[in-house]
Amino acid sequence: MAATTDSGGVAALHRLKSTDPPLYLSPSPDLSHSARLACQHIFASLRPFTPKSPFDRLLADGFDSEQIWQQIDLQSQPLISTLRCEVKFFEKHPEEISKLFLKVSVGKKEGKDGKSEELEGLELDGEKDEGFDELEDGDEGLEGSDDVDDEEEERENEEESDGGGVDGVEDRFLKIRELEEYLEDDEAREYGIKKKEKGDGKVAKESIKEDDDDEDEEDGEDDDGDEEGEEDDDELGVLGLVDGDDEEGGDARYEDFFGGKKKTGSQQKKTRHDSSAGDKQSGDMDFDDKKKENRSTHEKQLEKQRLKIEEMEKANMEVKTWTMQGEVTAAKRPKNSALEVDLDFEHNVRPAPVITEEVTASLEELIQKRILEGRFDDVFRAPTLPNKAPKERKELDENKSNKGLAEVYADEYAQKTGLVSSALTFSDEQKKEASVLFKKLCLKLDALSHFHFTPKPVIEDMTIQANVPALAMEEIAPLAVSDAAMLAPEEVFAGKGDVKEEAELTQAERKRRRANKKRKYKDEYHACDRSFDESSGLNQ
Amino acid sequence: MQSDGGATSMEVEKLASEVKHASLAPKPRFPPLKAHEISDGQVQFRKINVPQHRYTPLKKAWMEIYSPIMEQMGIDIRMNPKARKVELKTRPDTPDASNLQKCADFVSAFMMGFEPKDAIALLRMDELYVDTFEIKDVKTLRGEHLSRAIGRLSGKGGKTRIAIENSTKTRIVIADTKIHILGSFSNIKIARTSLCSLILGSPAGKVYSKLRSVTARLAERF
Numbered sequence: 001m002a003a004t005t006d007s008g009g010v011a012a013l014h015r016l017k018s019t020d021p022p023l024y025l026s027p028s029p030d031l032s033h034s035a036r037l038a039c040q041h042i043f044a045s046l047r048p049f050t051p052k053s054p055f056d057r058l059l060a061d062g063f064d065s066e067q068i069w070q071q072i073d074l075q076s077q078p079l080i081s082t083l084r085c086e087v088k089f090f091e092k093h094p095e096e097i098s099k100l101f102l103k104v105s106v107g108k109k110e111g112k113d114g115k116s117e118e119l120e121g122l123e124l125d126g127e128k129d130e131g132f133d134e135l136e137d138g139d140e141g142l143e144g145s146d147d148v149d150d151e152e153e154e155r156e157n158e159e160e161s162d163g164g165g166v167d168g169v170e171d172r173f174l175k176i177r178e179l180e181e182y183l184e185d186d187e188a189r190e191y192g193i194k195k196k197e198k199g200d201g202k203v204a205k206e207s208i209k210e211d212d213d214d215e216d217e218e219d220g221e222d223d224d225g226d227e228e229g230e231e232d233d234d235e236l237g238v239l240g241l242v243d244g245d246d247e248e249g250g251d252a253r254y255e256d257f258f259g260g261k262k263k264t265g266s267q268q269k270k271t272r273h274d275s276s277a278g279d280k281q282s283g284d285m286d287f288d289d290k291k292k293e294n295r296s297t298h299e300k301q302l303e304k305q306r307l308k309i310e311e312m313e314k315a316n317m318e319v320k321t322w323t324m325q326g327e328v329t330a331a332k333r334p335k336n337s338a339l340e341v342d343l344d345f346e347h348n349v350r351p352a353p354v355i356t357e358e359v360t361a362s363l364e365e366l367i368q369k370r371i372l373e374g375r376f377d378d379v380f381r382a383p384t385l386p387n388k389a390p391k392e393r394k395e396l397d398e399n400k401s402n403k404g405l406a407e408v409y410a411d412e413y414a415q416k417t418g419l420v421s422s423a424l425t426f427s428d429e430q431k432k433e434a435s436v437l438f439k440k441l442c443l444k445l446d447a448l449s450h451f452h453f454t455p456k457p458v459i460e461d462m463t464i465q466a467n468v469p470a471l472a473m474e475e476i477a478p479l480a481v482s483d484a485a486m487l488a489p490e491e492v493f494a495g496k497g498d499v500k501e502e503a504e505l506t507q508a509e510r511k512r513r514r515a516n517k518k519r520k521y522k523d524e525y526h527a528c529d530r531s532f533d534e535s536s537g538l539n540q
Numbered sequence: 541m542q543s544d545g546g547a548t549s550m551e552v553e554k555l556a557s558e559v560k561h562a563s564l565a566p567k568p569r570f571p572p573l574k575a576h577e578i579s580d581g582q583v584q585f586r587k588i589n590v591p592q593h594r595y596t597p598l599k600k601a602w603m604e605i606y607s608p609i610m611e612q613m614g615i616d617i618r619m620n621p622k623a624r625k626v627e628l629k630t631r632p633d634t635p636d637a638s639n640l641q642k643c644a645d646f647v648s649a650f651m652m653g654f655e656p657k658d659a660i661a662l663l664r665m666d667e668l669y670v671d672t673f674e675i676k677d678v679k680t681l682r683g684e685h686l687s688r689a690i691g692r693l694s695g696k697g698g699k700t701r702i703a704i705e706n707s708t709k710t711r712i713v714i715a716d717t718k719i720h721i722l723g724s725f726s727n728i729k730i731a732r733t734s735l736c737s738l739i740l741g742s743p744a745g746k747v748y749s750k751l752r753s754v755t756a757r758l759a760e761r762f
Binding site for chain 2: 393397398405406407408410412
């Protein structure tokens with residue numbers, strides 16, 4: 001079954017290969033069908049190497065191209081990584097390859113397994129490409145692998161293939177050896193290479209080179225992440241550089257068609273990626289230079305970006321400038337560096353005004369105007385309101401009095417006895433005069449308002465009111481203010497009980513009053529006597 | 541005097557004779573004694589020394605002194621230029637025995653330095669006195685301090701002294717280091733207190749304010 005399917009698949013492959021490229025442009029069900037078959041065949045052949053793949057076989061019937069691709073991708077991704085590791089390993093340890101060959105020779109089956117493994121690994125490259133191109137690449141990959149196999153066969157095939165996966169690959173259905181033979185035949189047919197006659201590396205190299213050249217064309221269009229090219233490059237590196245070995249005629253070469261040797265795109269990528277493991281051999285540099293001339297704008301842009309990224313990353317790794325660091329003291333920055341930088345800080349002080357001629361002129365103008373107006377913004381003390389009556393202050397007269405002392409005392413005596421009335425509330429003649437005038441004025445004004453008298457606001461007068469007979473006071477009292485309010489009623493008369501006039505008294509009350517008076521007089525008289533006796537010291 | 545004695549003895553005889561005749565004699569009437577009779581008819585003198593600096597003012601104000609003494613007091617007054625004394629003598633018709641003393645006080649007040657019209661209050665009122673004290677009684681001051689104290693007492697142009705005089709109804713004479721105050725007892729006390737505070741060094745303003753409060757209180761009493 002497997003063989004039949006296998007053969008069906010191979011046949012489909014052949015069919016696809018044989019069709020002209022322009023025919024691919026128009027969709028045809030035949031081509032589609034054969035393509036599907038071919039894919040399935042390849043998938044199945046690789047299936048033994050992918051134990052973890054979820055698909056046993058490629059489901060291609062009735063599936064979209066995207067879906068088929070996804071299935072293939074699922075299978076191939078882990079394989080690629082393992083292959084890459086192995087190739088790197090072989091790169092580092094070329095002796096392993098010889099061992100591999102030895103192993104192969106020891107146990108043919110095993111060796112074949114090893115080869116087949118390599119073969120399959122190389123086959124995988126072909127599956128990476130998109131679209132139908134992948135098949136052609138796959139073919140090339142296969143062919144490439146065939147060449148490798150040839151080489152290995154030529155050397156001592158003793159090595160046992162590494163990886164237990166080889167053991168698991170071969171089974172009843174898949175015979176690696178048969179596959180190899182077929183492929184060799186096919187290749188011979190395809191290229192007309194006398195593989196047996198020129199059983200040296202050159203052929204392999206040439207073919208590889210051709211493959212690479214072909215790949216180069218495509219790689220030129222593909223993205224960077226094409227691992228197939230890289231693997232091929234590694235392969236090249238391992239096997240040895242291809243120098244411009246002019247072989248026998250009859251071999252179609254790239255140079256014949258396309259002129260000078262160019263660095264392969266894959267090699268270019270290799271330098272770009274700058275793998276730490278890989279050695280950059282001098283020959284690559286020549287390739288680099290020649291490659292730069294024929295780059296596309298996109299590649300140039302990418303190159304620029306890459307350089308910029310490198311720069312920025314390098315800058316990030318370095319120590320930052322002092323302006324970018326957080327808190328920087330004077331010790332941490334170079335001398336006078338703060339002067340060069342435009343520092344931004346808050347100025348809490350208003351900047352001093354620049355005095356120009358205009359400013360001065362304007363000021364002077366203002367001053368002159370103010371002087372003319374007389375509008376000086378003088379500050380006046382706010383007048384305090386009196387909360388109490390201003391205390392009468394007797395001014396000390398510093399002028400020599402004209403009156404003699406005798407007259408002074410005479411006047412005082414006269415005032416005391418009340419023979420002469422004098423003003424009580426005013427101390428100064430002028431004040432008296434002023435108050436009299438004012439009162440006259442008030443009278444006239446009151447007359448104007450028909451004597452609707454509004455009383456003055458009451459100010460608490462704390463001055464002591466002399467308890468002088470009302471007669472004396474009333475003489476100087478003005479009209480508007482009555483002096484009856486000057487003395488409180490208690491001050492006028494402080495007594496208690498029922499006050500009766502003499503006329504109202506009854507006989508008994510009259511007698512009572514007289515008796516009280518006599519008693520008081522007697523007390524006083526006797527008290528006076530007593531004090532006299534005590535003072536005189538007489539005991540009688 | 542003899543006639544008086546004779547009169548009294550006569551009255552006594554009359555009374556005695558009357559007693560013989562009647563049961564009770566009338567009560568005796570004794571008219572008040574004259575100044576002359578108190579001193580038993582002897583003339584009383586007072587002699588007041590005239591200091592050098594008061595000689596000329598005395599001559600100028602002689603009539604002011606002379607007239608009230610001679611006319612109202614009934615005391616003889618004369619100036620003894622040789623001895624430089626003013627002499628006072630009672631007359632038989634001197635109304636009161638104390639007049640001589642009053643006149644003597646009046647004249648001595650003038651000699652102290654008071655003006656006649658101020659000193660005359662002594663004649664008119666009983667309760668006026670003259671108090672004298674020295675600066676050194678209050679505080680011992682020497683040299684410039686003394687001069688400054690005297691200056692403080694009188695004030696500029698005498699205004700402090702006058703202010704005290706006016707407010708306390710006294711008269712003050714500052715004679716070098718002696719201070720005389722003429723006035724009633726309580727007023728003298730107030731004036732003396734103010735002057736002492738001035739001597740002791742308080743500024744005039746402070747003294748004024750104290751004076752004001754005291755005199756206001758005094759005035760309110762009446």
